[in-house]
Amino acid sequence: MSNEGRSKRADARRNEKTLLAAAAAVFVTSGVDAPVRDIAAKAGVGMGTIYRHFPTRADLIIAVYRHQVDACAEAGPALLADSESPHTALRKWINLFVDFLVTKHGLAEVLRSDKGGFDTLHTYFLDRLVPVCAELLDAAAAAGEIRSDLTALQLMRGVGNLCIGADDPRYDARQLVDVLIAGLRRSR
């Protein structure tokens, strides 16, 4: 899907690039659930073209943010190597993830749910990031720094949920995630 190779026609490849740029632009102004028509208009293409390239909205969102998600995933092992303790590495990595989420209006909202056909999006994020999170989590648990009764999947979903509604200035998602991570510390 979203083939970047030479296998498609030239106009198809061109339109895919145009669509990604248009979608990225619309996402920052109207959020990730902007009307399909708006994205099509911004790109100057018909709606059929969007659906041909990105059958579901999830596919489009994934394509737009793939690089950033990958960067976040790849930062995990590096942090683990560079930080003085696994718990610190975990905290830094989670902060990276939170920074990414809160700057994408509405992304955390649609990331949450298996509802509405956003299955693919949910699955992609989890497949890509849960293993990284698990590595950091295991390291911290092995070092005896945190409780070990929480799975990486649980933690990721919890953090994702806490980032919902971060647009509201009265709600500080970062602070709540801090509290959550503090709660991981092994008691006593």
Added chain:
Amino acid sequence: MSNEGRSKRADARRNEKTLLAAAAAVFVTSGVDAPVRDIAAKAGVGMGTIYRHFPTRADLIIAVYRHQVDACAEAGPALLADSESPHTALRKWINLFVDFLVTKHGLAEVLRSDKGGFDTLHTYFLDRLVPVCAELLDAAAAAGEIRSDLTALQLMRGVGNLCIGADDPRYDARQLVDVLIAGLRRSR
């Protein structure tokens, strides 16, 4: 609004009861964002009737769950008096709130947002519960048991967010809330 007294016509009062019952029934099967048409059909009335009695969906949801929210709010002071420590009272009260939220499909989802006209719902829950939460939070802070840099509003929103998607059996909202509350404990 939603006058229960003798001031309205008999058929109006009758329809209001019918609507509340129908809405409650539909909410458990289809979630709180079930189509308005479905609720009207279930109640055997026209859609205009719904909008006359409950101008926004939030009004309907509030009317359906008002008693349970009130019960939760009133349980706060009682828990504070009965528990051995304010922190324990806070934990128990939060658990009460979480139990309420996770059993109402989709309620946490719509509770989150100022988006989509659910303002009233958000406001009602917060007006009713934040003062109670603040009392418990202040007591625990005064006892030196928890960090004091978190507002009751922040905490309530965080807990509400963590309850989103609790339908999924792989996601245990209660456990994550436990971790969050544990994170409130004053370090060292």
Added chain:
DNA sequence: AGACAAACGGAACATCGCTCCATTATCATA
């Protein structure tokens, strides 16, 4: 150049929230 398939565009259909007002039912009053 010509032909063929890939890609396109946008009209058309479905769903849902919400409004509007002609019609119906209730109730105070004579």
Added chain:
DNA sequence: TATGATAATGGAGCGATGTTCCGTTTGTCT
């Protein structure tokens, strides 16, 4: 009890949005 004022109803209709479908256009290959 009959009646008229008016409270309340119901559902067609409008606008917004997601999604499909197919006649038309355009690239590419020979």
